[in-house]
Amino acid sequence: MTTLIWIVVGLFAIGLYLSWTAGRLDRLHARIDASRAALDAQLLRRASVAQELATSGVLDPASSIVLYQAAHEARQAEEEQREVAESELSQALRAVFGEQEQVEAVKLAPGGEEAAGELAAAVRRVPMARRFHNDSVRAARALRRHRKVRWFRLAGHAPFPMAFEMDDEAPVALADRPGT
Amino acid sequence: MKVGIVCPYSWDVPGGVQFHIRDLAEHLIGLGHEVSVLAPADDDTPLPPYVVSAGRAVPVPYNGSVARLSFGFLSAARVRKWLHDGAFDVVHIHEPAAPSLGLLTCWAAQGPIVATFHTSTARSRVMLAAYPILQPALEKISARIAVSEYARRTLVEHLGGDAVTIPNGVDVDFFAKAEPKEEWQGETLGFIGRIDEPRKGLPVLMRALPRIFAERPGARLLVAGRGDEKEAVASLPEELRSRVEFLGMVSDEDKARLLRSVDVYVAPNTGGESFGIILVEAMSAGAPVLASDLDAFAQVLDQGAAGDLFANEDADALADAAVRLLGDASRRAGLSERGTAHVRRFDWSTVAADILAVYETVTDGANAVAAEDVGERSGLRARARARMGRE
Numbered sequence: 001m002t003t004l005i006w007i008v009v010g011l012f013a014i015g016l017y018l019s020w021t022a023g024r025l026d027r028l029h030a031r032i033d034a035s036r037a038a039l040d041a042q043l044l045r046r047a048s049v050a051q052e053l054a055t056s057g058v059l060d061p062a063s064s065i066v067l068y069q070a071a072h073e074a075r076q077a078e079e080e081q082r083e084v085a086e087s088e089l090s091q092a093l094r095a096v097f098g099e100q101e102q103v104e105a106v107k108l109a110p111g112g113e114e115a116a117g118e119l120a121a122a123v124r125r126v127p128m129a130r131r132f133h134n135d136s137v138r139a140a141r142a143l144r145r146h147r148k149v150r151w152f153r154l155a156g157h158a159p160f161p162m163a164f165e166m167d168d169e170a171p172v173a174l175a176d177r178p179g180t
Numbered sequence: 181m182k183v184g185i186v187c188p189y190s191w192d193v194p195g196g197v198q199f200h201i202r203d204l205a206e207h208l209i210g211l212g213h214e215v216s217v218l219a220p221a222d223d224d225t226p227l228p229p230y231v232v233s234a235g236r237a238v239p240v241p242y243n244g245s246v247a248r249l250s251f252g253f254l255s256a257a258r259v260r261k262w263l264h265d266g267a268f269d270v271v272h273i274h275e276p277a278a279p280s281l282g283l284l285t286c287w288a289a290q291g292p293i294v295a296t297f298h299t300s301t302a303r304s305r306v307m308l309a310a311y312p313i314l315q316p317a318l319e320k321i322s323a324r325i326a327v328s329e330y331a332r333r334t335l336v337e338h339l340g341g342d343a344v345t346i347p348n349g350v351d352v353d354f355f356a357k358a359e360p361k362e363e364w365q366g367e368t369l370g371f372i373g374r375i376d377e378p379r380k381g382l383p384v385l386m387r388a389l390p391r392i393f394a395e396r397p398g399a400r401l402l403v404a405g406r407g408d409e410k411e412a413v414a415s416l417p418e419e420l421r422s423r424v425e426f427l428g429m430v431s432d433e434d435k436a437r438l439l440r441s442v443d444v445y446v447a448p449n450t451g452g453e454s455f456g457i458i459l460v461e462a463m464s465a466g467a468p469v470l471a472s473d474l475d476a477f478a479q480v481l482d483q484g485a486a487g488d489l490f491a492n493e494d495a496d497a498l499a500d501a502a503v504r505l506l507g508d509a510s511r512r513a514g515l516s517e518r519g520t521a522h523v524r525r526f527d528w529s530t531v532a533a534d535i536l537a538v539y540e541t542v543t544d545g546a547n548a549v550a551a552e553d554v555g556e557r558s559g560l561r562a563r564a565r566a567r568m569g570r571e
Contacts, residue, residue, distance in 0.1 A: 038545030132323045135341035139319045
């Protein structure tokens with residue numbers, strides 16, 4: 001009789017532990033969703049400001065075309081092409097805003113001060129959002145690889161989380177800050 | 181935005197983390213945000229209006245020295261009450277791995293959490309080794325901030341994942357606008373820091389002094405900081421001791437004036453630094469900086485462009501560099517000019533904007549998902565989430 005009670009108690013404890021782990025995992029998945037949404041918002045903001053600048057006539061025609069094309073591609077890219085397209089936008093931004101003079105010229109145009117500020121904020125926040133996202137992906141992956149999660153299928157049907165890899169280096173003239 | 185900031189160390193005893201939190205809170209309030217700081221504090225300590233006491237702190241040996249921390253049943257209850265009353269948009273925890281309020285908040289909080297990691301000393305690795313145990317609490321943190329590239333590397337090495345680097349802030353204009361004091365001017369070297377703490381590097385400077393004083397007969401050293409003054413100069417020949425002046429503990433105003441007055445600010449620290457706020461303050465005041473080549477210092481000084489570096493713990497290298505600097509006014513002017521330009525990025529206006537950007541990034545995402553949740557999700561996971569939300 002006592003043995004039976006102990007078995008029941010043991011099973012109950014295991015059940016509690018598994019349920020707690022499932023809760024942990026669920027929270028991590030929610031965190032990934034949130035960080036991915038934040039990253040998407042920042043990327044979209046960056047592409048929008050870039051496109052706006054490209055069509056504003058403040059930049060020279062060659063820069064305008066390069067920037068417009070890259071920004072357009074980034075906004076239209078399919079999910080599988082997204083990382084490449086966004087990286088290319090980063091490269092285009094670096095090419096166009098490589099010189100401090102170009103940034104100054106943009107600032108002089110009407111409304112340019114604001115646009116330059118928005119772009120600077122966007123190129124700074126994209127790497128931030130991406131780091132937070134990849135950090136949450138790593139945490140979820142670490143837990144999902146664990147035996148208890150695999151054996152008891154605690155992750156359910158949630159897709160295995162993927163990091164977002166891209167070149168997000170900001171143009172020098174727009175982000176003269178250390179680190180990140 | 182409603183921001184809750186958690187300070188792990190006692191508000192009664194001033195320290196780097198407490199100052200950082202105080203300045204950040206005041207700056208955010210100045211920008212029109214609602215800020216509440218939760219910190220351990222004695223009942224009779226006068227607190228600024230934005231600080232909420234989490235009760236008395238207990239002195240415990242932690243991270244190589246005695247820290248005043250707060251934990252236990254009562255503290256946990258106060259944390260929960262503070263979170264409940266505050267209804268914050270984002271909670272910002274400092275030093276989340278310290279066994280104090282930060283960790284308790286991690287356990288209790290729902291929603292976006294930002295955490296700043298300040299330490300990166302070898303000693304804190306013991307703490308980092310305990311991370312598997314802390315993991316369930318720490319994985320709630322949505323965004324991690326490290327105060328320097330060096331601190332970030334330590335963090336990544338021990339925890340995996342990633343963090344953004346946002347330096348500590350300084351009120352640059354406070355130092356830039358201080359009035360120099362005449363009696364502190366005229367071929368003076370400056371040192372600020374605990375006299376009796378060897379890792380602040382005063383002994384290295386003392387070993388270098390005889391050479392510096394021999395080659396620069398007019399030079400003097402000004403030392404500001406707590407500690408035994410007699411012991412500090414014990415290694416120095418008798419006749420040179422009069423050229424070292426101890427100012428004791430100085431006020432913030434006098435610190436700024438001292439930095440404005442000296443010809444060269446010397447930072448001979450031998451290790452254990454994750455940032456180097458004093459270098460930023462010296463540069464703000466326009467003082468040419470000579471520092472040991474610690475990783476953290478090299479980064480603050482832009483790899484030597486904004487201040488001179490010498491080989492760590494090498495008194496001869498320090499003496500050479502100091503003599504060279506004292507004899508070269510144009511080099512000093514150049515360092516001062518580059519330092520002044522470089523230091524702008526550490527000004528609170530820039531640093532607080534970056535921290536706000538982090539807040540906005542995590543709250544943006546949280547809002548987006550909260551909105552999405554309603555229609556799209558169904559089944560067990562959504563129900564589980566709803567249940568967790570209620571708890």
